[in-house]
Amino acid sequence: MFSRREALRVFGAAAALPLFDPGRLHHPLAQVPSGQAWQPRFLDVNQVETVASIAECIIPRTDTPGARDAGVHEYVDFALERAEATVQQRFTDGLTWFTAHVATLRRRTFTELRRDEQTRLLTELSESTSSQGPAFFVQMKELTIEGYYRSEAGMFQELKFAGNTFLSEFQGCSHEEHLSWQPAEANSTAERDS
Numbered sequence: 001m002f003s004r005r006e007a008l009r010v011f012g013a014a015a016a017l018p019l020f021d022p023g024r025l026h027h028p029l030a031q032v033p034s035g036q037a038w039q040p041r042f043l044d045v046n047q048v049e050t051v052a053s054i055a056e057c058i059i060p061r062t063d064t065p066g067a068r069d070a071g072v073h074e075y076v077d078f079a080l081e082r083a084e085a086t087v088q089q090r091f092t093d094g095l096t097w098f099t100a101h102v103a104t105l106r107r108r109t110f111t112e113l114r115r116d117e118q119t120r121l122l123t124e125l126s127e128s129t130s131s132q133g134p135a136f137f138v139q140m141k142e143l144t145i146e147g148y149y150r151s152e153a154g155m156f157q158e159l160k161f162a163g164n165t166f167l168s169e170f171q172g173c174s175h176e177e178h179l180s181w182q183p184a185e186a187n188s189t190a191e192r193d194s
Contacts, residue, residue: 038074040074040077041078041081042077042088043076043095046109047092048073048077049111050095050098050099050109050110051072051073051076051077051095051140052072052073053111053118054110054118054122055067055143055147056068057115057119058122058140058141058145059072059144059148060115064158065154065158067144067147069153070147070154071151072143072144072151074147075147075150075151079146079147090139091136093132093136094132094135094139097133097136098133098136101125101133102121105121125137
Protein backbone atom coordinates (compact mmCIF):
# COMPACT_ATOMS: atom_id res chain seq x y z
CA MET A 1 0.00 0.00 0.00
CA PHE A 2 1.26 3.49 -0.89
CA SER A 3 1.71 6.15 1.75
CA ARG A 4 0.20 9.54 1.01
CA ARG A 5 3.64 10.98 0.27
CA GLU A 6 4.48 8.10 -2.12
CA ALA A 7 1.19 8.66 -3.93
CA LEU A 8 1.97 12.36 -4.27
CA ARG A 9 5.41 11.47 -5.61
CA VAL A 10 3.76 9.33 -8.30
CA PHE A 11 1.37 12.14 -9.21
CA GLY A 12 4.25 14.60 -9.34
CA ALA A 13 6.35 12.33 -11.49
CA ALA A 14 3.42 11.92 -13.85
CA ALA A 15 3.11 15.72 -14.02
CA ALA A 16 -0.36 16.11 -12.55
CA LEU A 17 -2.89 17.61 -14.92
CA PRO A 18 -2.43 21.37 -15.13
CA LEU A 19 -5.37 23.59 -14.18
CA PHE A 20 -4.12 26.47 -16.24
CA ASP A 21 -2.72 27.23 -19.66
CA PRO A 22 0.60 25.34 -19.55
CA GLY A 23 2.27 28.03 -21.66
CA ARG A 24 1.83 30.51 -18.83
CA LEU A 25 3.38 28.24 -16.24
CA HIS A 26 6.81 27.94 -17.82
CA HIS A 27 7.73 31.40 -16.58
CA PRO A 28 9.80 31.28 -13.41
CA LEU A 29 8.40 32.88 -10.28
CA ALA A 30 9.23 36.58 -10.21
CA GLN A 31 12.59 37.18 -8.58
CA VAL A 32 12.39 39.11 -5.33
CA PRO A 33 14.98 41.88 -5.20
CA SER A 34 17.68 41.28 -2.60
CA GLY A 35 16.69 42.47 0.85
CA GLN A 36 12.95 42.45 0.09
CA ALA A 37 10.39 39.89 1.20
CA TRP A 38 8.06 38.15 -1.25
CA GLN A 39 4.64 39.80 -1.42
CA PRO A 40 1.45 38.14 -2.72
CA ARG A 41 -0.07 39.62 -5.86
CA PHE A 42 -3.47 37.91 -5.94
CA LEU A 43 -4.30 36.61 -2.47
CA ASP A 44 -4.20 38.72 0.68
CA VAL A 45 -1.75 37.98 3.50
CA ASN A 46 -4.29 36.03 5.61
CA GLN A 47 -5.35 33.94 2.60
CA VAL A 48 -1.70 33.16 1.81
CA GLU A 49 -1.12 31.94 5.36
CA THR A 50 -4.21 29.71 5.16
CA VAL A 51 -3.08 28.35 1.78
CA ALA A 52 0.43 27.70 3.15
CA SER A 53 -1.00 25.83 6.15
CA ILE A 54 -3.31 23.68 4.01
CA ALA A 55 -0.48 22.90 1.58
CA GLU A 56 1.80 21.91 4.47
CA CYS A 57 -0.87 19.46 5.68
CA ILE A 58 -1.02 17.96 2.19
CA ILE A 59 2.78 17.68 1.79
CA PRO A 60 4.37 17.96 5.24
CA ARG A 61 8.08 18.19 5.90
CA THR A 62 9.68 14.76 6.34
CA ASP A 63 13.22 13.83 5.33
CA THR A 64 12.61 16.18 2.39
CA PRO A 65 11.19 19.71 2.47
CA GLY A 66 7.46 20.24 2.91
CA ALA A 67 5.14 22.46 0.88
CA ARG A 68 5.91 25.57 2.90
CA ASP A 69 9.66 25.03 2.49
CA ALA A 70 9.14 24.69 -1.26
CA GLY A 71 7.18 27.95 -1.48
CA VAL A 72 3.96 26.30 -2.65
CA HIS A 73 1.92 29.22 -1.27
CA GLU A 74 3.93 31.55 -3.53
CA TYR A 75 3.25 29.26 -6.49
CA VAL A 76 -0.49 29.20 -5.75
CA ASP A 77 -0.57 33.00 -5.68
CA PHE A 78 1.50 33.12 -8.90
CA ALA A 79 -0.73 30.60 -10.69
CA LEU A 80 -3.97 32.24 -9.58
CA GLU A 81 -2.79 35.68 -10.65
CA ARG A 82 -2.34 34.30 -14.18
CA ALA A 83 -5.41 32.03 -14.22
CA GLU A 84 -8.68 32.67 -15.99
CA ALA A 85 -11.25 34.67 -14.04
CA THR A 86 -13.48 31.62 -13.56
CA VAL A 87 -10.62 29.65 -11.94
CA GLN A 88 -9.74 32.61 -9.73
CA GLN A 89 -13.37 33.03 -8.67
CA ARG A 90 -13.84 29.32 -7.96
CA PHE A 91 -10.73 29.32 -5.76
CA THR A 92 -11.54 32.50 -3.83
CA ASP A 93 -15.17 31.37 -3.33
CA GLY A 94 -13.89 28.05 -2.01
CA LEU A 95 -11.34 29.69 0.27
CA THR A 96 -13.98 32.09 1.62
CA TRP A 97 -16.32 29.15 2.26
CA PHE A 98 -13.49 27.19 3.92
CA THR A 99 -12.57 30.09 6.22
CA ALA A 100 -16.21 30.51 7.33
CA HIS A 101 -16.63 26.74 7.73
CA VAL A 102 -13.58 26.50 10.02
CA ALA A 103 -14.71 29.52 12.07
CA THR A 104 -18.16 27.96 12.53
CA LEU A 105 -16.83 24.52 13.51
CA ARG A 106 -13.79 25.47 15.58
CA ARG A 107 -14.32 29.14 16.54
CA ARG A 108 -10.78 29.86 15.33
CA THR A 109 -8.95 30.36 12.06
CA PHE A 110 -7.37 27.37 10.34
CA THR A 111 -3.87 28.70 11.08
CA GLU A 112 -4.68 28.86 14.83
CA LEU A 113 -5.45 25.13 14.97
CA ARG A 114 -2.85 22.54 15.97
CA ARG A 115 -1.54 20.40 13.08
CA ASP A 116 -3.51 17.33 14.18
CA GLU A 117 -6.71 19.43 14.28
CA GLN A 118 -5.95 20.82 10.82
CA THR A 119 -5.37 17.35 9.42
CA ARG A 120 -8.55 16.00 11.02
CA LEU A 121 -10.58 18.90 9.62
CA LEU A 122 -9.16 18.40 6.10
CA THR A 123 -9.85 14.66 6.31
CA GLU A 124 -13.45 15.37 7.29
CA LEU A 125 -13.70 17.84 4.43
CA SER A 126 -12.39 15.35 1.88
CA GLU A 127 -14.99 12.80 3.02
CA SER A 128 -17.84 15.32 3.14
CA THR A 129 -20.90 15.04 0.90
CA SER A 130 -21.26 18.82 0.55
CA SER A 131 -20.45 20.22 -2.85
CA GLN A 132 -18.23 23.23 -2.13
CA GLY A 133 -15.86 21.87 0.52
CA PRO A 134 -14.50 18.83 -1.31
CA ALA A 135 -14.31 20.79 -4.59
CA PHE A 136 -12.15 23.45 -2.94
CA PHE A 137 -9.96 20.83 -1.29
CA VAL A 138 -9.42 19.03 -4.62
CA GLN A 139 -8.42 22.32 -6.26
CA MET A 140 -6.08 23.04 -3.35
CA LYS A 141 -4.49 19.57 -3.62
CA GLU A 142 -3.98 19.97 -7.37
CA LEU A 143 -2.29 23.35 -6.92
CA THR A 144 -0.16 22.01 -4.07
CA ILE A 145 1.05 19.05 -6.10
CA GLU A 146 1.75 21.25 -9.14
CA GLY A 147 3.61 23.82 -7.07
CA TYR A 148 5.60 21.31 -5.07
CA TYR A 149 6.80 19.21 -7.99
CA ARG A 150 7.65 22.29 -10.03
CA SER A 151 9.85 23.57 -7.20
CA GLU A 152 13.53 22.85 -6.74
CA ALA A 153 12.75 20.97 -3.52
CA GLY A 154 10.12 18.78 -5.15
CA MET A 155 11.97 18.12 -8.37
CA PHE A 156 15.54 17.65 -7.16
CA GLN A 157 15.25 16.58 -3.51
CA GLU A 158 12.00 14.58 -3.62
CA LEU A 159 12.05 13.15 -7.16
CA LYS A 160 15.86 13.05 -7.39
CA PHE A 161 15.77 14.54 -10.92
CA ALA A 162 19.36 14.60 -12.18
CA GLY A 163 18.90 17.03 -15.03
CA ASN A 164 19.11 16.32 -18.71
CA THR A 165 21.34 13.25 -18.68
CA PHE A 166 21.86 10.72 -21.43
CA LEU A 167 23.02 7.14 -21.68
CA SER A 168 25.97 6.43 -23.93
CA GLU A 169 24.93 2.78 -23.97
CA PHE A 170 21.73 0.95 -23.01
CA GLN A 171 22.27 -2.60 -21.78
CA GLY A 172 18.64 -3.66 -21.87
CA CYS A 173 17.10 -6.31 -19.65
CA SER A 174 19.53 -8.88 -18.27
CA HIS A 175 17.00 -11.31 -16.76
CA GLU A 176 17.63 -14.80 -18.13
CA GLU A 177 13.95 -15.42 -18.90
CA HIS A 178 13.82 -12.32 -21.09
CA LEU A 179 16.95 -12.97 -23.16
CA SER A 180 15.33 -15.60 -25.39
CA TRP A 181 12.10 -13.72 -25.97
CA GLN A 182 11.12 -13.14 -29.60
CA PRO A 183 8.12 -11.31 -30.99
CA ALA A 184 5.18 -13.56 -31.99
CA GLU A 185 5.52 -12.65 -35.68
CA ALA A 186 9.12 -13.81 -35.83
CA ASN A 187 8.15 -17.14 -34.25
CA SER A 188 5.27 -17.63 -36.70
CA THR A 189 7.50 -16.84 -39.67
CA ALA A 190 10.22 -19.23 -38.44
CA GLU A 191 7.67 -22.04 -37.98
CA ARG A 192 6.24 -21.53 -41.50
CA ASP A 193 9.69 -21.57 -43.08
CA SER A 194 10.65 -24.95 -41.50
